[in-house]
Amino acid sequence: MSPLELVDDRFDKLAEELRASRPVAPVALRAQVRALAPPGPRGTFPRPSRRVVFALAGAALLASFVAAGVTGLSGSSTKQQSAVKPKSVKTTTEHGDAVRQGVGGVALKTPAPNLGPLQRTSDLAPTAGRLQRYQATLRLRVKDVDAMSSAAKRAMNVTHGLGGYVASVQYATRSKGGGATLVLRVPVGNVQTALTELASLGTILQQHTGILDVTRRVDREALQIAELERQLAHASPSEAPVIRAKLATLRAKHARLLKSARLARITLGLTTPAKQAATAPSRFDRTVDDAGSVLLRELEILLYALVVAGPLLLLGAAGIAAAKAQRRRSDARLLERA
Amino acid sequence: MGKRRRIDAVKTEFAEAAERHLDDVHAYLVYLTGDRGTAEELAAETFARACERWHRFDPRRGGARTWLCQLARSTALDHFRAEERRRRREGRYAVSVPASEEQVFGEGLSPALEAALSRLSAAEREVVALRIVLELDGEAAARVLGISATACSTRLSRALQKLEKEVSAGVAA
Numbered sequence: 001m002s003p004l005e006l007v008d009d010r011f012d013k014l015a016e017e018l019r020a021s022r023p024v025a026p027v028a029l030r031a032q033v034r035a036l037a038p039p040g041p042r043g044t045f046p047r048p049s050r051r052v053v054f055a056l057a058g059a060a061l062l063a064s065f066v067a068a069g070v071t072g073l074s075g076s077s078t079k080q081q082s083a084v085k086p087k088s089v090k091t092t093t094e095h096g097d098a099v100r101q102g103v104g105g106v107a108l109k110t111p112a113p114n115l116g117p118l119q120r121t122s123d124l125a126p127t128a129g130r131l132q133r134y135q136a137t138l139r140l141r142v143k144d145v146d147a148m149s150s151a152a153k154r155a156m157n158v159t160h161g162l163g164g165y166v167a168s169v170q171y172a173t174r175s176k177g178g179g180a181t182l183v184l185r186v187p188v189g190n191v192q193t194a195l196t197e198l199a200s201l202g203t204i205l206q207q208h209t210g211i212l213d214v215t216r217r218v219d220r221e222a223l224q225i226a227e228l229e230r231q232l233a234h235a236s237p238s239e240a241p242v243i244r245a246k247l248a249t250l251r252a253k254h255a256r257l258l259k260s261a262r263l264a265r266i267t268l269g270l271t272t273p274a275k276q277a278a279t280a281p282s283r284f285d286r287t288v289d290d291a292g293s294v295l296l297r298e299l300e301i302l303l304y305a306l307v308v309a310g311p312l313l314l315l316g317a318a319g320i321a322a323a324k325a326q327r328r329r330s331d332a333r334l335l336e337r338a
Numbered sequence: 339m340g341k342r343r344r345i346d347a348v349k350t351e352f353a354e355a356a357e358r359h360l361d362d363v364h365a366y367l368v369y370l371t372g373d374r375g376t377a378e379e380l381a382a383e384t385f386a387r388a389c390e391r392w393h394r395f396d397p398r399r400g401g402a403r404t405w406l407c408q409l410a411r412s413t414a415l416d417h418f419r420a421e422e423r424r425r426r427r428e429g430r431y432a433v434s435v436p437a438s439e440e441q442v443f444g445e446g447l448s449p450a451l452e453a454a455l456s457r458l459s460a461a462e463r464e465v466v467a468l469r470i471v472l473e474l475d476g477e478a479a480a481r482v483l484g485i486s487a488t489a490c491s492t493r494l495s496r497a498l499q500k501l502e503k504e505v506s507a508g509v510a511a
Contacts, residue, residue: 011498014505015470017451021444022471025364029378033360033385038352038392049398328484334418335461338371 072291133212134264140202145178148270151201158197162190177272184266191264221254352392355402369467384410407482454504462497
């Protein structure tokens, strides 16, 4: 196809004449050019072709995926090792004695070892002949909401059966499970039986027992009351009301102290396992999670770099484009003048 | 041994390309400058540069003729800039028109066409040279000129119309 076909047939004759008499390079110039010899191939870095650039970009992408996968695999195995390490439960008394017991750890994936109920609960028993304020907290895991409901009922029955009462009950169910908290008051003499019974309702997650000996305090208050009674007997009519009021306050306080020393306070927490915690994620899931988070991190870094470097790159590209356009316009003007 | 052979191969490639396209480059520069002497100088300069940069030539990005024409254009533009600076420095603003009687744009051209060509601007003459004389296709010519193929076609059309008009005016006179 002639280059002129796109222009106009009218110029064919003109074109023929121009082509027929095109200038020919003089012999001297030809000889000069023939004498030229290019230098040998240089050890310059070859400009990478588009295919190489795409291949490099693909390799970088693949490398990031592999890095994410390797990180995911190593991360999941580390987590697996740490997941089987049991944690101990701390049992303390309010006098500062601390006893560590390896029962029903929080992080245990399986229920506590199949020990007898007596062995599983705290063996800190109130001392006979002493007045002690006994407080215990027991957190149990039950299978599901139904089991939680029956465990709560059973705990209340046990409490009543041992001569105690239920001070408060909080019960909540959600779509993923539920939880209940019962505050039970049980005669101190029966607290061990109560704890044993309650512990059998589920898997122990946490247990805390506190004992505060109040015998001396009770004795002191009894002496104070006796003293006030003696003062009241000899008091003048003007002093009597004040002493009587003090006596009433002290007697009420004393009664509360005696009651707290008679009735142990047991806080029973019941919980159902959360759905996602019910089945531990498999190694594959953990690997995928870890790899995903690594990829996400890489994406974040890439975005950050783009946000930081993007405007500079854009400015640079715009500058280069403007310079090129300016150069082109300048060349065009130059050729128009020439 | 291998390096020697590679050097020889490069020399042969360049020599062949120079031999094949010397007339084209020279003709293009004659049209661009409108002066044979300048065109010869610039052609020599162009091939000297090409010789120096031959290792940069990539056949995948275009033919040797296109590459050499690009190089020739760049050399000519440098020359025009230098000339303009020189003229400005010397206070000579008038563009000199070749006064010689010899035919610049080729032996055998009609005086009317010769005169018409000399009245075209360098930009108009170069597109005529590339598309008509050298018979480059639109894409290659556009690449040499650094414009789009459409712009190149438009420029050629206008240049030919002007050329025809000048020729007709010359004949009538």
